[in-house]
Amino acid sequence: MLKKLFKSLRSPLRRAQHIRSTPEVLTDHQHSLSRGQLSRNAVSVVDRLQKAGYQAYLVGGCVRDLMLGITPKDFDVATSATPEQVRAEFRNARVIGRRFKLVHVHFGREIIEVATFRANHPEGDDEDDNLSSRNASGRILRDNVYGTLEDDAQRRDFTINALYYDSGTGRILDYAKGVHDIRNQLVRLIGNPEQRFLEDPVRMLRAIRFAAKLDFDIERHTAEPIERLAPMLRDIPAARLFDEVLKLFLAGQAERTFELLLDYDLFAPLFPAAAEALEDNPDYSYELISLALANTDERIAQGKPVTPAFLFAALLWPALPARVLAQQDRGLPPIPAMQEAAHELIAEQCRRIAIPKRFTLPIKEIWDMQERLPRRSGKRADLLLENPRFRAGYDFLLLRESAGEQTGGLGDWWTRYQEVSDSERREMIRNLGSREEGAAPRKRRRSGARRKPAGSAPAAE
Structure with a gap:
């Protein structure tokens, strides 16, 4: 046809x-x-x-x-x-x-x-x-x-x-x-827009990129077939889409690009699981992704480095908590549940956008830290602080809180812990108590005492 x-x-x-x-x-x-x-x-x-x-x-x-x-x-x-x-x-x-x-x-x-x-x-x-x-x-x-x-x-x-x-x-x-x-200030295709998009569906993403970068409008005849032809992006090689997505989100107008991708139904062919999460939990998912992209734009404007791993971690995170919960329902403890859900989600995403291993590993580590950061008793806090992924995990925790997620003051606790002396750190650990939320699970647990997955709020300390 x-x-x-x-x-x-x-x-x-x-x-x-x-x-x-x-x-x-x-x-x-x-x-x-x-x-x-x-x-x-x-x-x-x-x-x-x-x-x-x-x-x-x-x-x-x-x-x-x-x-x-x-x-x-x-x-x-x-x-x-x-x-x-x-x-x-x-x-x-x-x-x-x-x-x-x-x-x-x-x-x-x-x-x-x-x-x-x-x-x-x-x-x-x-x-x-x-x-x-x-x-x-x-x-x-x-x-x-x-x-x-x-x-x-x-x-x-x-x-x-x-x-x-x-x-x-x-x-x-x-x-x-x-x-x-x-x-x-118009982005206009040369020739018949429908045929030009059929020749190369990536032109739809290029139209979005130029409109966002230049603050132009997409000319109406050029814009008309985009929503209808958006599913054709599923036929584009995953490696090529990775390159195009980096161009979209690392050009300094990522937040505006996200809005345009949603407006023209181009986000779902690129990130199907995240698009589904946006429908299921629109306020939180939209806020978290928008904040991450705004932060990306700000860092680029300031000449600071940006890692695609953090960007993809934010784009995919809204789809993760439900999968973690499903793994826990199968009987996995919180951390293995997080790891299994992360592996499953990233494998699915890589079939659509070929994210290289040098980025998928840090994505998993950033997510893994979200399950580990509530676990601070004994020497765990100091060990986490020395972890090379601590900073990225901590920044991601603050992002989750900024999007409206309730963590019982976990972000503030870690902020203070980095700033105080060793003696004050010991006092902070003692104040947590022996039954802190998120402590390592006992070997035997009462039935029904399932822990909350990442993405849900730990109880207040």
Whole structure:
């Protein structure tokens, strides 16, 4: 059915194209960009390719961001030279990719990405494994059909990314009214939105990312099919979705991104268990995730490090307590119940988003600390304080409390414990009493005296 839909859209796409055959040209007197704002290495790549007889331009996000007064994170170049021709011009170049061949030109720590002008895929190319191919839904599996500058502008995703800057002449070439959309703060797809999303469903996430990053609106025709096509994200390789999710949440606008993902029904295909928890316990789940993302944005704005492990721990946490309780109902003690539930939840999530082991292990340790932090009698508090995951676990405890979870003052206790002297710490431990909530379980327990799972509030001390 999706294949029929895709084929039926091919003809409308051509009628819907709003690419100019001749671009609008902005001279250096009509825009604010200057050669001095650019990466010297990027300018060097453009100059060298042009001197070798090729067309070459700075393209996409760097042009868009400079027009908005934003410092670009990187600089990309589009050229008429093939990857092999680019590599022949630069000893420090390397061809990468199979689905989409690119050249990386290395200048120390800076990499200038160079792409050959691409064209749209000709009818009947689906079986040509050497050019490009699509799956049954129309998703592009390979994209190495080269073309002209006009072709390249036509196949780019959004109008605001179809701007070409000639660093030699200072001109901007605008084939898709991208300058108009920048001025009107709109994220607009080039061509028929439904087909463009079918070609690559990740474009839906890119629309969200640009809208959040730039504080733009998604143009209404672009926005219309998103909710309907959102389930197609389930067909995207889990490894690719991991990269896209990091781009979404580590760009400094994570809280706004979360809101947009919910508005367009794109959160559930990415985080199905968390989406279910948002429905079951909306106030707490929404508050906890929003607070974690706001904190992430604040740290990025301050130039502080952010770990994806803490981010994923927060996004998935609302789905965990019910699973811990289910494991305890099977007879597992609290800590093993937490560990088993965590393993199950992360395994499910990794089938959708391939979170690497270097992050899944810290996620489990952060969650495990939530079950251990109430257990402070004897030497346990000092041992926990020395644990390398203590700080992350403690910060996560404070996050839970900020979201409205009642922990009987556990966060305040640990805050004070870190600040006082050794003698005062001993007094704090003595004041807990021998029957503190969360103490290690006895070997024999009375029936029905089940402990509360992580995510529920320990009794007041």
